[in-house]
Amino acid sequence: MVASTAENAFLEPIRGLCAEVFGVEVSLVNPETQFGELPQWDSMGHMDLMVALENRFGIEINAETITELISIPAILAHLQKKKNA
């Protein structure tokens, strides 16, 4: 069973990571934030986030993850799936 975004144990760590990578307050990163919503989450910011996810959570960066992990819900679902695997 996949936890809802709000209940996901990864939510706060991911919000914190996004804030760190994008250099913004955590409060600006909400559970539904997606690529392009924050000026800092552009193509460069996105790739910085991918590298940070790789380093912190061991996510493999490839063409699929780059194009799929473009929102907080998508990142959380990916981490949850990886944890359950």
Place this chain on the structure above:
Amino acid sequence: MPKNSLEIIPKIAIPTHLVSQMQSRLAYIDEHVSGASISADGTRIELRVRNSAGKKALVGLEEKVQLVVEEMAKGALQPKVEVLEDYLDRTVPFVSDPLPELMTRGEVSQEYSGVFSFGPLITRLIEVFESYFLELAANFEAELYRFPTLISAEKLGRVNYFRAFPHSLTFATHLREDLDVINDFSEHAAHEPNGLNTAPTSFSRIQTLLSPAVCYHLYFALADKSLTAGKLVATAAGHCFRYESSNLNSLERLWDFTMREIIFVGPADFVLENRKRAQKLLADWLGRLGMAYKVESANDPFFVGEFRKQAAFQNAFQLKYEIRALLPFKDDTLAIGSYNYHQDFFGRHLNVTLPNGKPAHTGCVAFGLERLAYAFLCQFGVDSAAWPELISDAME
């Protein structure tokens, strides 16, 4: 190993797909470097150094090379190469390099490295190509635009151009408004082997550059505006400038070249559908010409620090495809045009909005006109009687 070469074993083996791109970036690491070659297996680099370089100049070169290798190759993703069209096996009638003949005839004259003038034959050929591109643009009801050769430094900074492509910028400047400086220049300025003998302090701060692309001007013109019609198609041609250091090579890489673009601005599906439609129309035209070419995914020439991430992003989202024409005399290909999609990058960075308030998406189809002419002449020769009728008839 030649006397003026330096052999370097990279700390990280260079992946095959990066060999050519890294080779071209190594030209920029030091003014004493005149070129670089990387072995096909990526385990050895030969750096060619100018005769004028003393031993002192060589200190630190290896460190710079290793830095470039690490930045570009460490953790580099294997790109997903998507080939949309492949007509490289089309038989073309010419197999030599036409450049020597063109220079003998006075059709091509080199003014400086990467700076060429063209005579009546090539000028007319480019005009014929241009008339086709205008017809193509009319299919999209494109509005005609004219853009300046200079481009605003402030606006280029706003779209992160300096971060992505610092190496290829060409700056525009002028003498400072200062009577002493202007008089001194007037009396003493002379060209010496390494350039004008004028002190850098005589020149103004940089406010403008020479344009590296055509479509940026349209995005700048639309900045901080809402696209009331919800979409826009424009076409323009202009001179573009990309400094290529020692990579400036024959007619394949010019510092100053002309680009024709058809530019799409609107919602994502509008831009993507039109990019695809343009690709179909161009495939038909290139087929009627009988040109040997392929269309495959590509990335822009980002500089070292930005390369790995930006190229991976472009590749993952399949944002750029290049039209690569066959150069039969060297069994290689040359990018003569590209199909580009920028997502909402310019819309967000320049605040170009759609009627629903969302940032506009942008894309363009671009052709390097001199490169197209050169690739055409490489495949069909300099004798217009042997050219495809579609072109020879139009030349009359």
